[in-house]
Amino acid sequence: MRTFAYSRADSVEHAAHQTTPTAAFVAGGTTLLDLVKLDVMRPSELVDINTLPLKNVEWLDDGRLQIGALVTNTDLAHHPEVKQHYPVLSQALLAGASTQLRNMATTAGNVMQRTRCPYYRDPAAACNRREPGSGCDARHGLNRLNAVLGGSDACVAVHPSDMCVAMAAIGATLTLSGPQGEREVAFQDFHRLPGDTPHIEHDLADGELITAITLDPPLAPAGSYYLKLRDRASYEFALASTAAQLSLDGEMIGEARVALGGVGTKPWRCPEAEAALVGQPAEMATFERAADIALGGATPLEHNAFKIPLARQSIIRALREATRLARQGGKQEGLA
């Protein structure tokens, strides 16, 4: 592995000033060290932020839940407030990675994890995301796992996170701290579509650090469900996943939130599908129509057309399950 300088951040304010454009913050390190070993990421310096006081989960006065950047995926998944009020987030977290990785990985690190596209992870392959202008070997290569939504000629890499799919459905705000001070970004605006510049993956400026993620107030009373479909039953990335959340007004759907994983180039919120659910009867025909709308713009590559019906089915099943749970009064816990 390439070498690098190492320092520890002693405060959030200093951390922002401590980095250079070729430095990287390290928290759990599960993505970073993996990619440094592969020579995909080449930081000149690591700034270790693990001692910063960013490990709290607390309710704000406005009814939102604020999660510190360094809360581990394990601790967040098992947090009593998350399990009770945002079970879809707990389910998504526990559907991701392995026990060991969740013990190491942090909330902000999960947001910053990189695609698993094999061509991104191979420095010998052409990849516009890793090396701008080099081309995209995935577009006409082994693209079974690549995106059907949000891709461009330059890049069809899938965003790999489960946690982010749940956050996209819940709605959230990132707090960023940088040399220019603090600012907030809506979760939906943080990850970028690849377009012509797939190497620009997110909205962070040089030196900026994610310090917290604040979830929108929970929908209540509501049911929610995270359904992840994959090649093996555990410890595998999604082929297609759905985070669904809805409230009922009698037999009609009140509010609805739908986001997809495994199929998009970013955590994929589906506002048109949500609009097709609101005020409609909570029944199969409605769910099927919403799923068709969510995938209306899907474009398959040579080897991944199966993802479109798979994602469609995941939406329908997640909405059915969320409806069933909403009818029970929204009482559920994250999967153990």
Next chain:
Amino acid sequence: MMDDSVHSRTAFSETLSLNLTLNGEPLTLQVAPNAVLLDVLREQLGLGGTKKGCDHGQCGACTVQVDGQAMNSCLRLAVMCEGQHVTTVEGLARDGELHPVQQSFLECDAFQCGYCTPGQMMSASALLEDDRIGTDDASVKEAMSGNICRCGAYKNILEAIQQARVQLAHDATAPRKEGVA
């Protein structure tokens, strides 16, 4: 440019001083900034029980416990363990007596080639202490999915973990026998 006088920086060739507790013993050592915990354990400290499999957090052979939590030592910089308690398979037995997980792996024949076994046992002993993880077989299988066994000894591994659970519960209630090796 940054003000280097404010923050201690490490030049590429320098080593850093690291203080941690390893298998219950305090330890201070010098490590390179890019030294990975797994490599420091095996190569610098001669503790070969922790195995290198994929070296990318995909197989679990390198699993150790950091402050009681199972982690992939291949994806952790040694310097990130400052002040932490690291336990490897060499630290699982106590006072010359095998940990119940080690004993049950032996009794249940929970391995073939044995390469993944230290990692399996470090994950198993951590999950048995974690009351957030369910005790049923499905929960145990899910919690153990980060440890791959290429020989396919999963059935006996699960049996060994559940047997160790019974033994640990028994140990917690029964008075400890003196002088038993």
